[in-house]
Amino acid sequence: MNKLFALLGLFLFVCTLASCGENGAEKSAPAPEAEKPGGLIVVGFSQVGAESTWRMANTKSMKDTFTEKKGYKLIIRDAQQKQERQVAAIRDFIRQRVNFIVLAPVTEHGWDEVLQEAASASIPVIIMDRMIQIRDEALFVSWVGSDFRKEGDVAVAWMGKTFTGKKDLKIAHMQGTIGSSAQIGRSEGLREGVAGNAGWTIVLSASGEFTQVNGKEVMERFLSERRDIDVLYCENDNMAFGAIQALHEANVPYGAQGGVQIISFDATRAGLEQTLARNISFNVECNPLHGPRVEKIIRQLQSGQIPAKVEHVDERAFDAATISKEEILSRAY
Ligand code: AHR
Numbered sequence: 001m002n003k004l005f006a007l008l009g010l011f012l013f014v015c016t017l018a019s020c021g022e023n024g025a026e027k028s029a030p031a032p033e034a035e036k037p038g039g040l041i042v043v044g045f046s047q048v049g050a051e052s053t054w055r056m057a058n059t060k061s062m063k064d065t066f067t068e069k070k071g072y073k074l075i076i077r078d079a080q081q082k083q084e085r086q087v088a089a090i091r092d093f094i095r096q097r098v099n100f101i102v103l104a105p106v107t108e109h110g111w112d113e114v115l116q117e118a119a120s121a122s123i124p125v126i127i128m129d130r131m132i133q134i135r136d137e138a139l140f141v142s143w144v145g146s147d148f149r150k151e152g153d154v155a156v157a158w159m160g161k162t163f164t165g166k167k168d169l170k171i172a173h174m175q176g177t178i179g180s181s182a183q184i185g186r187s188e189g190l191r192e193g194v195a196g197n198a199g200w201t202i203v204l205s206a207s208g209e210f211t212q213v214n215g216k217e218v219m220e221r222f223l224s225e226r227r228d229i230d231v232l233y234c235e236n237d238n239m240a241f242g243a244i245q246a247l248h249e250a251n252v253p254y255g256a257q258g259g260v261q262i263i264s265f266d267a268t269r270a271g272l273e274q275t276l277a278r279n280i281s282f283n284v285e286c287n288p289l290h291g292p293r294v295e296k297i298i299r300q301l302q303s304g305q306i307p308a309k310v311e312h313v314d315e316r317a318f319d320a321a322t323i324s325k326e327e328i329l330s331r332a333y
Contacts, residue, residue, distance in 0.1 A: 152189015
């Protein structure tokens with residue numbers, strides 16, 4: 001009976017792939033486990049880059065999961081934050097006929113053509129971390145990542161509580177890579193918060209590309225324009241570290257004890273240390289440990305099951321009162 005269900009699942013998955021073809025190319029089921037030399041399952045992973053501590057933890061999670069010891073060959077391509085490099089990497093994976101493609105997309109748009117090519121080659125594509133916007137959702141089997149919009153809403157709810165009664169709240173908005181789901185969701189949350197709170201104004205806005213270097217540079221620019229900032233809404237920890245450096249060097253007070261209140265995202269170990277030290281006032285978690293989650297999807301596909309199309313990760317948020325030193329030390333990223 002179990003075998004029957006497994007076969008049925010595999011049949012449905014093959015049908016899903018077959019239905020996504022626009023050019024009528026013939027398709028078959030994904031390559032079975034033992035088809036590759038040495039019996040290894042070959043996973044081609046197109047990674048955004050190495051722009052942040054989060055990203056490096058994410059790459060490590062994939063490396064730690066997809067080991068040869070466990071029967072995998074993991075091929076990683078670092079796109080250095082450039083979509084065209086990701087497209088080239090996927091085409092290369094198709095040429096190599098990998099068993100699975102894992103894509104952590106830099107931005108949401110522009111994937112239709114290359115994912116159609118992967119579908120035509122019958123290679124299942126799993127999307128990890130950021131989401132994609134695509135005409136035909138059958139071109140990827142599953143997505144696992146964070147609910148970035150919810151992260152923004154959590155930060156805005158904290159602002160609402162913290163600044164109740166404040167008539168005039170000046171917000172500097174440091175965005176991540178424009179067009180990435182992490183930027184879109186977190187920025188949307190803030191925009192909606194501003195629309196719903198008379199007196200809240202975004203007075204400065206620029207992208208720091210999720211890096212510490214750009215975070216510092218953008219903050220220096222902000223400070224050269226004005227210094228009467230109440231809140232810095234900073235879309236990741238590394239940019240917040242750069243902003244802290246700039247504030248410190250410019251002698252502008254910041255932190256939970258007074259001055260510019262910094263809100264950050266990721267809650268990496270270093271980010272939580274800054275939160276405990278009250279330099280960052282509020283930090284919303286974004287979990288990068290997706291390796292085992294992606295592996296679960298691959299296992300499901302191999303046993304003919306249909307994985308969930310969308311899986312959000314549970315996440316928390318912290319201020320200095322809600323974290324302990326022990327928790328920071330035990331953090332894996
Ligand atoms: O997509 C997740 C985001 O990308 C993280 O918040 C950021 O640090 C990373 O670069």
